[in-house]
Amino acid sequence: xxxxxxxxxxxxxxxxxxxxxxxxxxxxxxxxxxxxxxxxxxxxxxxxxxxxxxxxxxxxxxxxxxxxxxxxxxxxxxxxxxxxxxxxxxxxxxxxxxxxxxxxxxxxxxxxxxxxxxxxxxxxxxxxxxxxxxxxxxxxxxxxxxxxxxxxxxxxxxxxxxxxxxxxxxxxxxxxxxxxxxxxxxxxxxxxxxxxxxxx
Amino acid sequence: xxxxxxxxxxxxxxxxxxxxxxxxxxxxxxxxxxxxxxxxxxxxxxxxxxxxxxxxxxxxxxxxxxxxxxxxxxxxxxxxxxxxxxxxxxxxxxxxxxxxxxxxxxxxxxxxxxxxxxxxxxxxxxxxxxxxxxxxxxxxxxxxxxxxxxxxxxxxxxxxxxxxxxxxxxxxxxxxxxxxxxxxxxxxxxxxxxxxxxxx
DNA sequence: TGTACATCAGTGAACGCGCGTTCACTGATGTAC
DNA sequence: TGTACATCAGTGAACGCGCGTTCACTGATGTAC
Numbered sequence: 001x002x003x004x005x006x007x008x009x010x011x012x013x014x015x016x017x018x019x020x021x022x023x024x025x026x027x028x029x030x031x032x033x034x035x036x037x038x039x040x041x042x043x044x045x046x047x048x049x050x051x052x053x054x055x056x057x058x059x060x061x062x063x064x065x066x067x068x069x070x071x072x073x074x075x076x077x078x079x080x081x082x083x084x085x086x087x088x089x090x091x092x093x094x095x096x097x098x099x100x101x102x103x104x105x106x107x108x109x110x111x112x113x114x115x116x117x118x119x120x121x122x123x124x125x126x127x128x129x130x131x132x133x134x135x136x137x138x139x140x141x142x143x144x145x146x147x148x149x150x151x152x153x154x155x156x157x158x159x160x161x162x163x164x165x166x167x168x169x170x171x172x173x174x175x176x177x178x179x180x181x182x183x184x185x186x187x188x189x190x191x192x193x194x195x196x197x198x199x200x
Numbered sequence: 201x202x203x204x205x206x207x208x209x210x211x212x213x214x215x216x217x218x219x220x221x222x223x224x225x226x227x228x229x230x231x232x233x234x235x236x237x238x239x240x241x242x243x244x245x246x247x248x249x250x251x252x253x254x255x256x257x258x259x260x261x262x263x264x265x266x267x268x269x270x271x272x273x274x275x276x277x278x279x280x281x282x283x284x285x286x287x288x289x290x291x292x293x294x295x296x297x298x299x300x301x302x303x304x305x306x307x308x309x310x311x312x313x314x315x316x317x318x319x320x321x322x323x324x325x326x327x328x329x330x331x332x333x334x335x336x337x338x339x340x341x342x343x344x345x346x347x348x349x350x351x352x353x354x355x356x357x358x359x360x361x362x363x364x365x366x367x368x369x370x371x372x373x374x375x376x377x378x379x380x381x382x383x384x385x386x387x388x389x390x391x392x393x394x395x396x397x398x399x400x
Numbered sequence: 401t402g403t404a405c406a407t408c409a410g411t412g413a414a415c416g417c418g419c420g421t422t423c424a425c426t427g428a429t430g431t432a433c
Numbered sequence: 434t435g436t437a438c439a440t441c442a443g444t445g446a447a448c449g450c451g452c453g454t455t456c457a458c459t460g461a462t463g464t465a466c
């Protein structure tokens with residue numbers, strides 16, 4: 001520890017800016033995010049971020065990338081929490097998906113939005129693919145012999161993604177009621193009807 | 201027709217501003233929307249909108265309200281298009297939901313987002329409720345005796361909402377392929393497993 | 401171990417931009433009589 | 434039908450704000466010898 005406070009060089013400003021950006025996102029949504037505010041949060045002059053990111057789009061892209069990494073962690077943690085059958089693993093992954101949304105709603109929207117850039121920014125290929133692979137692996141046991149795995153994946157993904165966003169938007173009118181109450185269980189019930197488990 | 205072009209008074213500026221706002225939304229997303237640009241589109245000075253809306257939040261709220269009305273029309277039109285069994289009506293409604301998303305992606309996101317205002321704007325109660333009633337009516341035949349209708353509604357809504365947003369985000373990697381190809385049919389297949397039709 | 405020097409990371413002032421909002425105004429509309 | 438007048442809707446200039454970006458700068462770091 002080298003008394004980082006008074007140094008001219010920050011140490012890991014890039015990481016600090018991403019962290020600040022995520023916090024801003026959670027507090028006030030995409031509109032609340034700016035390079036100047038991130039710099040201020042990181043305790044640095046407003047011109048400093050230019051040394052680390054290609055403008056605001058570059059920062060947002062880095063934030064989304066970090067977001068996918070956190071997202072993956074939520075899902076894998078949920079799976080590991082209980083040993084489980086294939087069906088339970090599928091359920092747990094969905095639970096992790098929802099939990100991530102509850103904890104990081106701003107981040108989720110940026111990750112699956114157009115990054116507020118109008119045109120598609122270069123996708124965060126690596127981290128996003130990793131997250132998708134988790135979904136794929138828990139869906140795999142339910143893909144019937146010889147069928148395209150994308151079918152089951154699209155069903156599960158659509159269900160849990162839609163539920164998470166609607167829930168966050170308060171559309172089920174129950175943002176305060178016990179977390180896993182009514183409508184979430186309805187979605188889980190439908191998840192249970194998906195595909196055919198390869199083994200009993 | 202009273203040669204509206206040269207008049208000092210516009211005629212129906214309020215409606216024209218909403219229309220301009222929707223167009224801007226579809227072209228460049230929420231970031232592209234501003235009172236000044238709407239005024240310019242409507243061929244009016246930038247101070248004029250102040251006579252009709254309570255700032256940008258007020259305009260966005262009016263746009264979302266109009267959006268829900270258009271949304272409802274997409275769904276009812278889809279239902280009417282084929283006479284149909286209960287199951288077909290449910291499918292058609294989902295098809296209308298998706299079609300609306302494809303034609304009005306910017307609008308959809310504003311309607312179900314937080315209006316870019318951080319805190320919830322007063323919801324567009326009336327129009328939103330109307331749209332929900334359409335969903336409710338096509339779900340009704342599949343609600344088992346004595347069960348809360350919200351269960352089936354949450355299942356259907358989550359599925360089609362999630363699919364629409366993921367599809368619009370290009371997550372299924374098939375924005376160009378034939379409209380109702382692969383993953384949409386997967387979602388429809390799951391829709392077919394929902395609930396228990398009251399009658400055969 | 402010590403010196404010289406190139407490179408890197410953050411500073412602070414300045415810039416132009418689009419934005420929402422205010423304000424005194426003016427032209428058009430509609431109503432009272 | 435005609436006149437007076439209040440109200441309404443749009444104008445155009447001006448304001449301050451936060452933003453991203455540029456720029457010459459300077460202090461810290463790391464490397465060559």
